[in-house]
Amino acid sequence: MSHLRIDLLRHGMTERGNCFLGRTDAALTTEGWQQMEQGLADIRPQDYERIYCSPLQRCAAFGREWAGSCRLQIDERLREYDFGDWDGETAAQIHARDPEPLGRFWADPWHNPPPNGESLADFFARLENLIDELQQRHQGAVLLICHGGVIRALHAILNGLPVSEMFNYPVGHGSLHSLKDARR
Numbered sequence: 001m002s003h004l005r006i007d008l009l010r011h012g013m014t015e016r017g018n019c020f021l022g023r024t025d026a027a028l029t030t031e032g033w034q035q036m037e038q039g040l041a042d043i044r045p046q047d048y049e050r051i052y053c054s055p056l057q058r059c060a061a062f063g064r065e066w067a068g069s070c071r072l073q074i075d076e077r078l079r080e081y082d083f084g085d086w087d088g089e090t091a092a093q094i095h096a097r098d099p100e101p102l103g104r105f106w107a108d109p110w111h112n113p114p115p116n117g118e119s120l121a122d123f124f125a126r127l128e129n130l131i132d133e134l135q136q137r138h139q140g141a142v143l144l145i146c147h148g149g150v151i152r153a154l155h156a157i158l159n160g161l162p163v164s165e166m167f168n169y170p171v172g173h174g175s176l177h178s179l180k181d182a183r184r
Contacts, residue, residue: 004134005141005180006158007048008151011058012036012174019090020083020114022149025056035174036062036145043176045071049138052130053145054078063145077130080147084117110163120153120163127153135181151177158182 012032016024028036045051045067052075053063063072086094086102094102104112110120127150134142144150152166159182171177 003180004138005178006131006134006144006154007141008144008146008154008177008179009036009039010146010148010151010171010173010175010177011054011056011062014058016088019088020086020094022080022083022087022118023056024088026058028058028062032058032173033062035172036066037174039174039176040066047141048143049140051143051145052078052134054080054147054150056080056147059145059147067143075130077126078144078146078150081120081123081149081153082118084114086114086117123149124153124157124163128157131157131181154179 011028012035013029014021014026014032015029016026048071051063051067051072053059053067053072055074055076056079059078060074091102101112101115105114113119131154144154148171151171152169155161155169155177156163156166158179
């Protein structure tokens with residue numbers, strides 16, 4: 001009996017650099033494209049039953065070129081966590097302007113989302129919905145081209161880890177991760 005294997009590729013470096021990058025639709029840099037190509041070295045689109053991708057251009061532009069439009073399925077549930085009013089800003093910028101909400105977010109992000117941002121409960125719910133659907137549709141390997149927050153959250157979900165553990169999981173630009181559902 002085969003089991004679903006989920007490979008996840010994080011997008012590469014973007015033109016926005018290191019900031020809270022959720023809904024902001026930043027393009028990849030040349031280095032970012034190279035990071036993603038390196039992450040998939042020796043892997044072919046045919047190695048997967050299906051390839052799913054975030055709609056944001058830092059994922060979708062690469063996905064369309066690498067996988068081709070007929071093998072790629074854009075899925076809104078793979079979009080990055082929405083940082084609300086903080087989106088596109090660095091932690092230093094936010095801290096200089098209003099440090100208390102940022103401190104509360106770092107201390108307990110589940111109960112203290114960014115102003116006008118997505119709750120982690122909603123973020124986890126949409127990713128759990130995606131995983132449930134993938135498990136019903138696929139028996140082999142699928143590739144998700146997505147974001148650091150998505151990969152960290154899926155790592156916590158699939159391994160039954162507390163939310164606080166997601167932030168300890170390293171996810172470099174262009175890195176490839178393979179996960180199985182340890183809950184089953």
